[in-house]
Amino acid sequence: MSTFATLRALHATLGAALDEVESVYAANGELRKDPKVAVALSVISAACGHLNAYVRNPFMCAFEEAMGFLEGSNVVEILREAGPNGLHVNDIASKIDYIRAGAAKGAEIKPIDTTWVAHLLRMLAVHHGIREVRPDVFANNRFSSLLDTGKTVEQLHDAREKKYEDTNGFAALIPMMSLITHAIASSTEDHKSITSIVEWLLSPSADTWKYKSPFNYAYETEELFYAWLQRPENGHNLAIASRAMAAGGAVEGGNIADTSAFPWDTLPSSSLVIDVGGGIGGVAARIAAAHPHLRVLVQDTPKTVMIAPRILGQQPGVPALLESGRLAFEAADFFASQPSRDDGKPASVFLLSRIMHDYDDENCLKILKHLRAAATPATSLLISEHILPYACADGNVPADDAEIRAPANSPLLPNLGTAYAGAYHADLHMLTVFNGRERTAREFAALTRASGWKIARVHRNAVGLWCYITAVPV
Numbered sequence: 001m002s003t004f005a006t007l008r009a010l011h012a013t014l015g016a017a018l019d020e021v022e023s024v025y026a027a028n029g030e031l032r033k034d035p036k037v038a039v040a041l042s043v044i045s046a047a048c049g050h051l052n053a054y055v056r057n058p059f060m061c062a063f064e065e066a067m068g069f070l071e072g073s074n075v076v077e078i079l080r081e082a083g084p085n086g087l088h089v090n091d092i093a094s095k096i097d098y099i100r101a102g103a104a105k106g107a108e109i110k111p112i113d114t115t116w117v118a119h120l121l122r123m124l125a126v127h128h129g130i131r132e133v134r135p136d137v138f139a140n141n142r143f144s145s146l147l148d149t150g151k152t153v154e155q156l157h158d159a160r161e162k163k164y165e166d167t168n169g170f171a172a173l174i175p176m177m178s179l180i181t182h183a184i185a186s187s188t189e190d191h192k193s194i195t196s197i198v199e200w201l202l203s204p205s206a207d208t209w210k211y212k213s214p215f216n217y218a219y220e221t222e223e224l225f226y227a228w229l230q231r232p233e234n235g236h237n238l239a240i241a242s243r244a245m246a247a248g249g250a251v252e253g254g255n256i257a258d259t260s261a262f263p264w265d266t267l268p269s270s271s272l273v274i275d276v277g278g279g280i281g282g283v284a285a286r287i288a289a290a291h292p293h294l295r296v297l298v299q300d301t302p303k304t305v306m307i308a309p310r311i312l313g314q315q316p317g318v319p320a321l322l323e324s325g326r327l328a329f330e331a332a333d334f335f336a337s338q339p340s341r342d343d344g345k346p347a348s349v350f351l352l353s354r355i356m357h358d359y360d361d362e363n364c365l366k367i368l369k370h371l372r373a374a375a376t377p378a379t380s381l382l383i384s385e386h387i388l389p390y391a392c393a394d395g396n397v398p399a400d401d402a403e404i405r406a407p408a409n410s411p412l413l414p415n416l417g418t419a420y421a422g423a424y425h426a427d428l429h430m431l432t433v434f435n436g437r438e439r440t441a442r443e444f445a446a447l448t449r450a451s452g453w454k455i456a457r458v459h460r461n462a463v464g465l466w467c468y469i470t471a472v473p474v
Helices: 003-028 035-055 058-064 068-073 075-082 089-104 114-126 153-158 170-185 196-202 214-219 225-229 232-245 248-252 282-290 302-312 318-324 361-374 417-434 441-450
Strands: 131-134 137-139 271-276 294-300 327-331 349-353 380-386 453-460 466-473
Touching (some): 068 114, 075 089, 075 153, 089 114, 089 153, 114 131, 196 214, 214 417, 225 232, 282 294, 282 318, 282 327, 349 361, 361 441
Parallel strands (some): 271 349
Antiparallel strands (some): 131 137
């Protein structure tokens, strides 16, 4: 059955179930006790979930579901080699253990329980994260395939630590989110669950509130998350985080290098774009490649800047950008003043891509004020972030292409509810790990205004809540 035929069938199924509920109500004036209604409501729920899996961005579905087992166990690569007919859980478990044995370097490993493999994969299949083609036989689908690094089982056995090399970064996002989830859910002593959020939030103890976030509380550290990653013992985690950040384009659902995001083509030749906190330079490379008349400078911590050219240089076209000097790196602290440069040329654009959601308002103001102090009247600030709509109508927000609107006269929430749930889940992650947040339009306006900037334009991607916010000096 084709995709459209499946969608039509789901639509018809949902409509028929709704007809069943409505007919029972018309006949009895009461719904709760009728078993037909219970069945129909289950059908409606299932149809909605199936429809959602078909029409939503597959990356966001993979990002939100519990895909860590697929990534961590290398099931996706194992099933890619098996092909569309899939593989039985016994064989899957055997190959998982083969890869684990390679990583163990001769040390004894406990064989993985095939029952656990079957149940975890089936749970993911229920959420359309993978396919169960026959009982206990599983195959990849469009969601799980996003996590495929392209490595063979033999390559993973011989060098598990090189799994993410020469990849687009999608698969690395899952262990990156596992780092964050682990930061949310555990402490160094007793592996507290996510309920540590409640403990941290409601505790009357000053010993608890000296920590700025549940992450700080769980790890008993006052370091910010990315500073924690800089510790020598976290070198592997830092590499994963750096690679994951290179996949940001998939999170955005658009391309920051497009002139719809910012009028790059109107900037004079040799204009300097500074990607502040730009990680290994994935965003900067896209801009530099698309606009040969620009120079793009990536600023980040010394450790990130040290590993960035090696990691980013694996991508096609990047070595030429680095050799020409059109893409360069600089160690800098965005909580301090902008470094002075030998040529004395000011930035035409300061770019903050996926930075502000990592920090609370106090730290965001520090960043924005330092950039404002280094700006000329002609400098622009480009902020790339989610803008969260309220779950109610907000008549005070100016109507522009950043505003989400439900269809007229529909019963849907003004922000379209779960259609954009991923951004709200990200908001919870940012709050928990960083004491940061995804922000509303009002919150962005207040932050920029307080730091000497004024929002001049907002462009929202056609899909999702990701926006490009252009601000100018006041």
